[in-house]
Amino acid sequence: MELIIPITGNVKHAITLDPTVWIFDDRRIDLDEFFSEDFVEKDEMEEYKERMGKHWSREIMEGATYPPTLKSEKRFEKDKMLSSSFGIVLKPFIHNAVPSANATTFTLITKDEKYTYPLEEASNIIFKFSHNGKPLREDGPVHVLFKDGSNQDSPIRYVLAIQVD
Ligand SMILES: Nc1nc2c(c(=O)[nH]1)N[C@H]1C(S)=C(S)[C@@H](COP(=O)(O)O)O[C@H]1N2
Ligand SMILES: [Mo]
Numbered sequence: 001m002e003l004i005i006p007i008t009g010n011v012k013h014a015i016t017l018d019p020t021v022w023i024f025d026d027r028r029i030d031l032d033e034f035f036s037e038d039f040v041e042k043d044e045m046e047e048y049k050e051r052m053g054k055h056w057s058r059e060i061m062e063g064a065t066y067p068p069t070l071k072s073e074k075r076f077e078k079d080k081m082l083s084s085s086f087g088i089v090l091k092p093f094i095h096n097a098v099p100s101a102n103a104t105t106f107t108l109i110t111k112d113e114k115y116t117y118p119l120e121e122a123s124n125i126i127f128k129f130s131h132n133g134k135p136l137r138e139d140g141p142v143h144v145l146f147k148d149g150s151n152q153d154s155p156i157r158y159v160l161a162i163q164v165d
Pocket of ligand 2: 128131143155
C-alpha cells in the first residue's frame with residue numbers, strides 16, 4: 001500500500017495527495033462529530049470563534065493577560081488529534097488539480113475496483129485518513145465515506161489513485 005494518492009488524467013496539474021499531513025490541515029473534520037446530530041458547519045464555528053475573540057480581547061484590555069482557557073483548549077486539541085477519527089472533503093484537492101474544461105468525471109481506482117462519479121460529487125465525498133488517532137496503514141491510506149453517512153459501515157478502501165476524465 002502506498003501512503004500517497006496521485007490525481008492524474010484530464011487535469012492541468014497532476015498532483016499527489018499525502019494524507020499523512022492532513023492531521024495538521026484546518027479543513028480536517030472530526031468524523032464522530034460529523035456523523036452525529038450536533039455537528040456545527042465551519043462557517044458557524046468561525047462566527048462563534050470571532051465572537052469569542054472579541055470577548056477575549058475585551059478581557060485582555062480589562063487586565064487578564066491571556067484567555068484563561070487557552071492552555072486547556074490546546075491540550076484538548078492535542079488529545080483529540082491523538083485519539084479521534086478524522087477525514088477531509090475531497091473537493092478542494094480535485095479543484096487544485098484543475099480539471100480541463102471538458103472533464104466531467106473522476107474515478108477512484110482501488111486495489112480491486114474502479115468507482116466513477118461526476119466531478120460535482122467530490123463535495124459529497126470525505127476521505128477518512130485516521131481512525132482513533134491512527135493512520136489507515138493497512139487498507140487506506142484513506143477510506144471513502146459519503147457525507148450522508150450511507151456507507152459508514154462499508155467505506156471504499158485501498159484507494160490507489162484518482163483519475164479525472
Ligand atoms: N461516527 C463514526 N462512525 C464511523 C466512522 C467514524 O469515523 N465515525 N468511521 C467509519 C469507518 S471508515 C469504519 S472502517 C468503521 C470502523 O468501525 P470499527 O471501529 O467498528 O472498526 O466505522 C465507520 N463508522
Ligand atoms: Mo474506516
